[in-house]
Amino acid sequence: MDVSCGTERMTLQMLICPVYFCGYNESLMALNSQHSMERCRGVADWTVDPPVLRFNFSITQEDLAVCANKLTVTQERGTTVFSDYSSLQFINISGQVKSQDPSTGGVSYHEEMMYRFSCRYPLQYLVSNASQMSVSGANLAINQDSGSFRSTxxxxxxxxxxxxxxxRIPAGGLKLKTRIFVEVAAFDLGNSFNVILDHCYATAFSLDSLTHDLFVGCRRDVQTIIAVNGEEQSARFSFEAFRFVQQKSGSTFYLHCSTRLCERSSCPAAMENCSTSAFGVRRSGGGVGGRSTRVSDSATVRSGLIVIRPDDDDESEDADITQQGKQKVMLGVAIVAGILSVVLLSLVAYIARQVWGSAGSLRRDSLRLERS
Structure with a gap:
């Protein structure tokens, strides 16, 4: 029996000749003995050599629940690409393909046919931010006791x-040291799971040739502040905008977060996975300390660009601000000078009027004295 564990669907394939040899046919083979459900029965493919019987179903709540597949969540120590994480949770989807005895009497001479299958998925995904205000997501297959459901x-x-x-990222880019607040939230998750951010990092290029860790487990960059992690169905942190030294004329980078889901009761234990790796810029493939802190890209959503303003733009902006300041000062001085000029002219006119008025009064008084 061949089992294909896809990210969206599971496919089972078995030779059909042994089925007929044992006295059964494709209509008598079903997932977990759900023979009354047509969607749980296999489909014969006679176009291939040798002919096969196929079962194909999606790992959605409806399909898994209808055919009574079993789902379990286990917690294990991280290995291989997940070796940097001390505790990981896995989901296991398992079941059986069983035959239905066609005998109608009290006895049967047919041997029961049963094929067991299972697929194991880590609750580990890479999620990346979308550019500016658009939102990107990745679908995750997770489960509860009542079955599975899909979360985004x-x-x-x-x-x-x-x-x-x-x-909102301006056309010219963000200024250095602008604080960026990041939220990774899960929707349609139910009440049993929380979100853990294990590793968030920035890449200078889409090929990830140059990266910078914002935090790995409990270790973080000095400018990174973790607000909420593993306590709710959303995780939050913030960091200051930076630039890669190799990028002289401005800087651009993508943001990525390695995200896990944990059952609420086991989240505290899952959080005890602090990395001993040192922070800093590293090249792809080498990692830090000889071991990469990356996980597999099985469910990666690539981000859009975060653009950082070039240094000369900051200088030109400062120069513009200085020039505008000077212009405002000069305008203020001109306005004040104009007001003072008006006040002085008014005062001179008033004094002159008073002087001329006094002189006229003296002349009139002297004329009266002469006549008398």
Whole structure:
């Protein structure tokens, strides 16, 4: 029996000849003995050599629940590409393909046919931010005791600590040291799971040839502040905009977060996975300390660009601000000078009027004295 564990669907394939040899056919083979459900029965493919019986179903809540597939969540120590994480949760989807005895009497001479299958998925995904105000997400297959459901993780960038105003990136880019607030939230998750951010990092290029870690586990860059992580169905942190030294004329980077889902009861234990790796810029393939802190890209959503303003733009902006300041000062001085000129002219006119008025009065008094 061949089992294909896809990210969206599971496919089972078995030779059909043994089925007929044992006295059954494709209509008598079903997932977990759900023979009354047509969607749980296999489909024969006679176009291939040898012919096969196929079962194909999606790992959605409806399909898994209808055919009574079993789902379990286990917690294990991270290995291979997940070796930097001390605790990981896995989801296991398992079941059986069983035959239905066609005998109608009290006895049967047919041997029961049963094929067991299972697929194991880590609750580990890479999620990346979307550019500016658009939102990107990745679908995650997770489960509860009652079955599975699909949840969507979304990353959004904000400009305020209340996470209420989306970050708008100007055409010229953000200024260095602008604080960027990041939220990774899960929707349609139910009440059993929380979101953990294990590793968030920035890449200078889409090929990830140059990266900078914002935080790995409990270790973080000095400018990174983790607000909420592993406590709710959303995780939040913030960092200051920076530039890669190799990028002289401005800087651009993508933001990525390695995200896990944890059952609420086990989240505290899952959080005890602090990396001993040092922070800094590293080249792809080498990692830090000889071991990469990356995980597999099985569910990666690539971000849009975050653009940082070039240094000369800052200088030109400062120069413009200085020039505008000078112009405002000169305008203020001119206005004050104009007002003072008007006041002085008014005062001179008033004094002159008073003087001429006094002189006229003296002349009139002298004329009266002469006549008398």
């Amino acid at each position: 993780l979304r990353m959004a960038l904000y400009s305020d600590r209340h996470y209420s105003s989306f970050l």
